Amino acid sequence: MSNLTALVLSCTLKPSPAESSSVLLGTQVLDALGSHGVTGEVVRVVDHRVRFGVSTDEGDGDEWPALRQKMLNADILVIATPIWMGQPASVCKMVLERLDAELSETDAESRMLTFGKVAIVAVVGNEDGAHHTVAEVLQALNDTGFSIPAAAGTYWVGEAMQSTDYQDLDPSPEKTVGTTQTAAANAVHLARLLKNEEYPPS
Template sequence: MALGEKQQQICDTCETDFSDLRAVIFNATLKPPEQASHTDTLSDVVAEIFATQSVSVKRHRLSQYRLAPGVYPDMTEHGWEHDDWPRLSPDVFEADIVILGTPIWLGEKSSLAQAFIEKLYAHSGQTNDDGQYAFYGKVGGCVVTGNEDGIKHVAAGVLYSMSHVGLTIPPQADCGWIGEAGPGPSYGDELDDGSRAGFDNEFTQKNTTFMAFNLLHAARMLKDNGGYPACGNVADDWGEGQKPGWPNPEYR
């Protein structure tokens, strides 16, 4: 069980109904699928909080797939022989909450995390039924693990990218574990006293709980209100000249 006593109490006393929400968690660890991942272990906490609220959760480890370079939804149409993104993207479109988990390497998110962000960007030309960008109405968050500084830096890049392509970023939409900077235990490692690194760290567990519930609350509000009003944010209006007081942009 990944949850502590305080976390379980919060989950048990929450009165909001989140049971119709759907979440998808992508793990951008560089480890192959058969190896244990510390990013998975911290993501387990988020997934378990969601489970206590009857939220449907799907999970994918990106190292299990081949994401072709490029920023089109299906790169097999642009010269690559294989691209697994068309198999994964439906889970993004069906989800209310999208979470990216990544380790820190050289102070940055992993290469697979960057590839995932580029795949989100591949849909930047698509729109929803209201003519808004395709990810409007969805909520984004990130989980960061490692043994070196950089949680806030990595989270800033991931969350900005998610926001830029249309996902909503609520307050405290990230959580992470780095322990002491430098070589040392990763999240979930067993220590000499029999405890597991990070599991009893109140700062990490508090931020993870805050993140999980803020994602749920934001998704709940957006779903209940049908997303964002389609006013002032409809992409087609710019091409059709329906923006009062503004001339059509000239390309130079």
């Protein structure tokens, strides 16, 4: 079977080395992908100087092009984000805005360069909004060329207006662990299918 790679973009608001629940869940997704032979890495977007914009390179030291190249080199993209005020984190929205540039980046067959790549989403928070956040991010990823497998979102939300974070839980909740494993297995299955048979020319 084809070797697959994954990139997890953690959209935590916390730079390294601060502990982060979205980094933890993103790492668990990568571990679950690894159980199917996938290799990859977790990258905190806030550790890089990513400029606001909707192009592939905003210039002036923009570090998105390097992250974009990692994405283009990977078969599976994982977006891991916390929930703030019922919404994906601002860092996540910035990443989605940068992905908008992929609409005009095509190969010789007029296919977006993201065609054939699979995307899943991981969400954490201690407030309502997990389903909304997963839906919003998956829609944006699909719009920008990524393929979405069945059960493509994993999440944990704690009791509203409380201080418990996902990273405080040991062990991680069984339901979240199981959902993560399913999302990873389905992502790998779809990525292998797409690697072996490309989408038709547009």
